[in-house]
Amino acid sequence: MEKGNPFVASLHEVENQLELSLRQAFVSLEPKLQPPFSLDIPDQQEFLELCRAIVYAVLCDSNHSKTHIKHLHALVTDGYAFFTSLLVGVVVELYGKLVDSAKVQLLWLTKEMIGVSSVGLEELLVSLLRRIGSGDYGEQNVWLCSELVSLFLDKWGCLLEDIPLVLTSALYSFLRLLADHCRVSGIPKLEHLKRLEIKFCVKMFKEQLHLSLKIGRDLVRLLQDLVHISEFKDIWSDLVCSEVSQIYQLKTSSRYFLLRITPEMETQLRFLLGNVKLGSHKRHQMWFLKKFLLGPEKETLLVDIVRFICCVVHPTNEIIRSEIMPRWALIGWFLELCKQNPQVEQRVKLSLFYDWLFFDEKVDSIMNVEPAALLMLWSIPQYPHITNSLLEFLLRLVDSYDITRRDMIMRGVASAFREIERKGVVPSLDMFLSSPEIAADLKKKLANLLSCR
Incomplete structure (x- = not known):
């Protein structure tokens, strides 16, 4: 990937302050992002600026991503809290403006933050889940959904140990999305995505039923739309026979409704x-x-x-x-x-x-x-x-x-x-x-x- 602007330029919009701060930090600190790195310990303000510059640099250029992340590892004193908060800001405020290559880099950075169990990781993953559009079968949306369900499957063990409740957010999202995806056929990438979504959801019910039930009564509403899928028939029968009265009485937290x-x-x-x-x-x-x-x-x-x-x-x-x-x-x-x-x-x-x-x-x-x-x-x-x-x-x-x-x-x-x-x-x-x-x-x-x- 060639180094360039990770954001689509817009002539008519007021420039986003987060985007501006990331770019300005990168421009002013670009020489310091190349090895050999300074051995001096940065003060608080310099650390924040370096985090901004590294986010921008990684979104721009995949060729030096590993170098930039090693630089970050050497600087961090806050459990990656500020760096992760910047990524959350990019997802919430700027995702629609990211060029395709920068979206790939954003997912790469997310996996890196899972690897270091960063502070604020759950908020980052939830923000990404909210970026999957319902009723959108375009290539970019199907790609994001596939990437995220694959991420939750690949990083299952880490997430279960560190932030298990994020798996319930993923379950809510993919159950709801799967109902829509099953209404459409004939799109090869969507067929592959459906298989991944079924794999993740069934894994949750079979291996982490107590976590799945934390969703509350809306879990039943979501499952109703999926009983025609063979993999869910036994799950539905088991819930209806044993657990459903207790689930009905558990009000679903408002945080789940924000996910879609x-x-x-x-x-x-x-x-x-x-x-x-x-x-x-x-x-x-x-x-x-x-x-x-x-x-x-x-x-x-x-x-x-x-x-x-x-x-x-x-x-x-x-x-x-x-x-x-x-x-x-x-x-x-x-x-x-x-x-x-x-x-x-x-x-x-x-x-x-x-x-x-x-x-x-x-x-x-x-x-x-x-x-x-x-x-x-x-x-x-x-x-x-x-x-x-x-x-x-x-x-x-x-x-x-x-x-x-x-x-x-x-x-x-x-x-x-x-x-x-x-x-x-x-x-x-x-x-x-x-x-x-x-x-x-x-x-x-x-x-x-x-x-x-």
């Missing part, structure tokens, strides 16, 4: 739900649609986005009382976007209602069930078909999601309804039970459900 949302998407969703007022929201929505959701398979992203909004984006009371676009309104728009694909629409609705099925007011947050409740409530006057559709879906879930644990699910959904009334999310459940706009059979089923104790 890129940093740019997270920024835009938080902006939409924290700054944009109703009335001026449509142009922001269309920008989001064009930026992230256009493409034949991109709508599967809506499953992850809705889960992220329900479980991670919890607005303050000040925002809730303001004119800023509420979560339920954005989710309503997302449901409209996937109406042409019934399979995706069903998965998005399940993503919206999933915490209702196992709701326990002692464990679960009312904020996770609030968007669905308000979407049903505020749709009654003008869009009663939405309320009826959602309520019908929820009540059908109660009857059919897990027949052997139907009583548990009935209690969960009834508990969620009572809690949204008790906490004042809705003024009264009579707004559902007495509305002439809601189908009579749905009101009857809801009333029967709410009478359960």
Whole structure:
């Protein structure tokens, strides 16, 4: 690889401060990056600048990577914490601007940091997992996914010993990605990737089941999409027979929902739900649609986005009382976007209602069930078909999601309804039970459900 700029030049963007600091450090210290190296111990500021210069140098030039990393080893006094934080910054802020050769170098540096068990390694690996795009079957995205699943397989022992929880993050990511990858056939590199993903996920379940179960109830939701794959049939049967009731009761940590949302998407969703007022929201929505959701398979992203909004984006009371676009309104728009694909629409609705099925007011947050409740409530006057559709879906879930644990699910959904009334999310459940706009059979089923104790 020829030495050159590791970043794609842009004429219209303000230069990123991290990119600027890396390049400036490299330009000023380039002579000091060549052996023989100085025997003087650098002070703190010089050390930080040398770390920046080495990151830039390795991203630029693979021919001297090993020399640069040896130089780093001789300097480090902080467990590689600052160097790794720079790599995290590159992944989060600059990954989209890296040229292909620099992405290869970034993965090489990541493996080097695994080798030295660097401080901050888990954050680096999680940041890289977030860079795998859902519904993207382009060469670069398939390459990144293949590289990362191979890395987790190759470095299994080190990661299990040093940062075992990162393996659960990888399992969540690859289970979710595999469901999308199995929808597409005829791409040779994707077929190879699917085999690697299956190998990693099955290894996790067979060798580290206790770690796998730490994901919580959303593990069941992910596995449901994979039961048609022969390697997962026994895993599914074993879980359903022995562990599933306990898994249902374990709320999935919000950190898992971030894994399938890129940093740019997270920024835009938080902006939409924290700054944009109703009335001026449509142009922001269309920008989001064009930026992230256009493409034949991109709508599967809506499953992850809705889960992220329900479980991670919890607005303050000040925002809730303001004119800023509420979560339920954005989710309503997302449901409209996937109406042409019934399979995706069903998965998005399940993503919206999933915490209702196992709701326990002692464990679960009312904020996770609030968007669905308000979407049903505020749709009654003008869009009663939405309320009826959602309520019908929820009540059908109660009857059919897990027949052997139907009583548990009935209690969960009834508990969620009572809690949204008790906490004042809705003024009264009579707004559902007495509305002439809601189908009579749905009101009857809801009333029967709410009478359960």
